[in-house]
Amino acid sequence: MNFVRTVWLVTRKDLLIEARSKEILFTTLFFAISCVLVFAFGFVREGRALEDAAAAILWIAIAFSGTLALGRAFERERQSETLRALMIAPMPRPALYLGKLLGVVLLLAAVEVVIVPLVSLMFEAPLFEHGWLTLGLLATGTIGFAAVGTLFAAMLVRARSRDVLLPVLLYPITIPVIIAGVRGTAALLQADVDVSMARLWLSMLVFFDAVFVTLALWTFEPVMTE
Amino acid sequence: MFAYAPFMIVRAPYETTMGPISRIFYFHAPSGMTMFLSAFVCGIASAIYLFSRRDGADRVAVAAAELTAILGIIVLVTGPLWARKAWGVWWEWEPRLTSSLVLWLIFVAYLLLRRYGGPGSDRLAAGVAVFGMVNVPFVYWSVNLWRTMHPKTTVVPTLPPGMRGPFWYSFVAFTLLYIITLHLRTRLEKRRAELEVLYLALEE
Secondary structure (H helix, E strand, O other): OOHHHHHHHHHHHHHHHHHHHOHHHHHHHHHHHHHHHHHHHHHEEOOEEOOOHHHHHHHHHHHHHHHHHHHHHHHHHHHOOHHHHHHHOOOOHHHHHHHHHHHHHHHHHHHHHHHHHHHHHHOOOOOOOOHHHHHHHHHHHHHHHHHHHHHHHHHHOOOOOHHHHHHHHHHHHOHHHHHHHHHHHHHHHOOOOOHHHHHHHHHHHHHHHHHHHHHHHHHHHHHHOO | OOOOHHHHHHHOOOOOOOHHHHHHHHHHHHHHHHHHHHHHHHHHHHHHHHHHOOHHHHHHHHHHHHHHHHHHHHHHHHHHHHHHHHOOOOOOOOHHHHHHHHHHHHHHHHHHHHHHOOOOHHHHHHHHHHHHHHHHHHHHHHHHHHOOOOOOHHHOOOOOHHHHHHHHHHHHHHHHHHHHHHHHHHHHHHHHHHHHHHHHHHHO
8 A cells, every 4th residue: 555545544534534523623613713702802902903913813723723623633543442553554654644644734724714714804804915825824834733733642642641731742842833823924914014024934834844744754653652 | 160160250250230140140041051951962862762762861861851941940040030130121022031931841841741641651751852852943043033132142252251261160060060960860760760670570
């Protein structure tokens, strides 16, 4: 079985379960909307949002709901010991990692499809003016966050108190992603749009993704071996 | 050498605007530098442990992680004391401060994972340490682009000669102290592992 096909099979398995139950998608989506609502009370004064608030709220919502989705995606694998079955299956471990990563990224993309227009509407943020750059920032940011998150969530499956440990481990490591995402988006939303700044952050995110996906592929095998 | 450091520091010339508080510098900067050193020691030791399964490397990694956390506390306590005097604020969202805090958080997370992660968490923690080490330049660069105010690294060569001596003296003292503590802590971990083996043998 070739590598790409294995990756796709793992992803398809996750998507199929999700398509039937829609459990993670709906819970994560409404959690993200609640995040936007809760943070709006902190950042909106006299009916007007503070400067940069839209970018901050968008990325906080993505990071929080991403953590939730990661936790759930692997909790499902743990409950019926299916992760063990996947580990025993005769396939390269990196393919398993990439398959899970792709599943998480697609799930978060589905959440973002709702969240981004919502934030744009509620905070009068012109997120679609520089559509491609925003899309690039969102895509690379989500991949970066999920790349680290998938590895950590996978390795925490066997650990105790995994629900608390996942955010505790994940947030400090993904701080560059959050900073780049928020500042890059904010550069596109401010009164005088700073396209070159957004491009700089985007290139940093691409670099981050390349380094951390490689590192995760490299460490997945020794970390997951019992 | 460590005992002599206070005398060196007292003899160092006064910094006119800040007075005695500037002496924290001899404590703050070396502990910050050893903290970053320690983070790299932990990361490299963890990578070795992850790929070669040598228990010795894991012991060095635990020792280094604990020292990173302790040095981090020293840095994060002395930093604000100094900042209050130098910049008039306790805390400033500035690159060095923020990245030190992030680095400290990563290694506290490492220790939390080892403590509460249950069996097998040593290898998971090693993964976290490797990620943490690789993350350092990213954190530094991104936070740097975000904000700037701390005296640059280039402040050291520009120090007046009277202050430079005690500074390097403190730095060497701190590095030596670090190496000794690391060694002792690693040995303690080794003894503990040996003791465990003996206990198991006794039970059988």
